[in-house]
Amino acid sequence: MxxxxxxxxxxxxxxxxxxxxxxxxxxxxxxxxxxxxxxxxxxxxxxxxxxxxxxxxxxxxxxxxxxxxxxxxxxxxxxxxxxxxxxxxxxxxxxxxxxxxxxxxxxxxxxxxxxxxxxxxxxxxxxxxxxxxxxxxxxxxxxxxxxxxxxxxxxxxxxxxxxxxxxxxxxxxxxxxxxxxxxxxxxxxxxxxxxxxxxxxxxxxxxxxxxxxxxxxxxxxxxxxxxxxxxxxxxxxxxxxxxxxxxxKERKELMGDFCRGCGYCMPCTVGIQINQCNRMSLMLRRAPSASWLNEYWQAEMEKINDCIECGKCMTHCPYELQIPTLLRKNLEDYHEVLAGNRKVQ
Structure with a gap:
């Protein structure tokens, strides 16, 4: 060293x-x-x-x-x-x-x-x-x-x-x-x-x-x-x-529009945990854990449905992510896992 x-x-x-x-x-x-x-x-x-x-x-x-x-x-x-x-x-x-x-x-x-x-x-x-x-x-x-x-x-x-x-x-x-x-x-x-x-x-x-x-x-x-x-x-x-x-190989898979979890976008107008919910799909794939599927996180993910697309989060995102769009995509992927169409360890 x-x-x-x-x-x-x-x-x-x-x-x-x-x-x-x-x-x-x-x-x-x-x-x-x-x-x-x-x-x-x-x-x-x-x-x-x-x-x-x-x-x-x-x-x-x-x-x-x-x-x-x-x-x-x-x-x-x-x-x-x-x-x-x-x-x-x-x-x-x-x-x-x-x-x-x-x-x-x-x-x-x-x-x-x-x-x-x-x-x-x-x-x-x-x-x-x-x-x-x-x-x-x-x-x-x-x-x-x-x-x-x-x-x-x-x-x-x-x-x-x-x-x-x-x-x-x-x-x-x-x-x-x-x-x-x-x-x-x-x-x-x-x-x-x-x-x-x-x-x-x-x-x-x-x-x-x-x-x-x-x-x-x-x-x-x-x-x-x-x-x-x-x-x-x-x-x-x-x-x-x-x-x-x-x-x-990692860069090809992960570079681009993904949330780094920095939290600059917080707090959300309607209480969504953006910095976690916005990368839930990646976490399930990269750091799989059944704990992501418990009742607490299910309830947190469903808050995405309350998004009013006010745009406040996007004005603070240092990576200029289209946060509402990514949130909805993460929710879709999450529902697939819950339905058993995707597996998590």
Whole structure:
């Protein structure tokens, strides 16, 4: 496993990071055990957010109680604050939750625009002041929209960019990594498994390993998942002809109009869980589970019939998907599975 440097931050970590969103779904005891095992196995970059319920608390319990020296790990977290008041409240909460005096990379979460000095929001000024006070060490941002991501990079104001990146990414999206390298920015790669659509961890790791300056943060909930990524610390997959052929096959099957599950389209006017319902057909095919067919999901899928085609969701979709059309197609496929015309494991 090679080490990478996140641009001008100077942060040097193995190219194998821990995405802590999923640990909000497990007990504190289980989360702490998994986090410590990740560290013991060689992971050094841990990413979380205020929006991830108690994820920060669990990181604090694992690493803020003397198990390791604080300087031995890199902690990145995020705020979705819209005002300076919210910013400082979130930052103080994160510091308390994480049991730390500073955050290595503090990111504005799901940025709808590139926040800049003098734009009237005061958010960038807060980042600079927090860094001056020593509460944060580096300034970052996360985005799902390609245009916003490019503006963040080219602004020269941010030290890291976090953006969805998997082997299903378009050439224009992959170019963001090269652009970050050109501007000496670190690239934090989220959604490396495309929200569960990618099931081949070897191919996923081989893809991101091609790029310098990029650290992937794998969303980890179970010890078995962690074991897959830790196995790559000593034996890192590299891109070869067989993996290239596999990825090409995957891209032909999945590229195009499919939902990545980012959630920008939410909330729905009539309460549809768009980010799940809009890719139900793919999930049944790619990550088959009978749990997708229980009464809860049946009821959620039937909400698609309530769609009034207001178009609000489409105005927020970074991938410009025809969401109402895709929802109806997913419902049709779902009914086929329920009727027994298609099988699910």
């Amino acid at each position: 090679k080490d990478i440097i996140l641009g001008k931050t100077g942060i040097k970590v193995p190219q194998n990071g821990f995405g802590a969103l999923p640990i909000q779904r497990v007990s504190i005891e289980e989360a702490v055990r998994i986090l410590k095992k990740a560290y013991d196995g060689g992971m050094r970059f841990f990413d979380t957010a205020r929006a991830y319920s108690d994820s920060e608390i669990k990181l604090g319990e694992a690493f803020g109680t003397g198990y390791i020296k604080r300087e031995d790990i890199i902690i990145a977290t995020k705020t979705a604050a819209k005002t300076p008041e919210e910013f400082w409240k979130d930052l103080d909460t994160s510091l308390a939750n994480l049991k730390t005096e500073y955050i290595d990379v503090y990111q504005l979460h799901m940025m709808p625009q590139c926040f800049k000095p003098g734009d009237g929001t005061g958010l960038y000024e807060c980042l600079v002041e927090a860094k001056r006070q020593g509460k944060i060490r580096h300034i970052g941002g996360t985005a799902h929209k390609l245009g916003v991501a490019k503006e963040i990079i080219e602004s020269g104001l941010y030290e890291t960019l976090q953006y969805p990146m998997s082997y299903l990414a378009t050439d224009k999206e992959v170019e963001l990594i090269h652009l970050c390298n050109k501007h000496e920015m670190g690239f934090i790669s989220m959604k490396g498994l495309a929200g569960g659509l990618i099931t081949n961890s070897k191919a996923a790791m081989a893809f991101i390993s091609q790029f310098d300056g990029a650290v992937p943060i794998w969303g980890i909930q179970r010890e078995s998942e962690l074991d897959e990524w830790l196995a790559f610390m000593d034996s890192t997959p590299t891109m070869d002809d067989s993996i290239k052929a596999f990825i090409e």
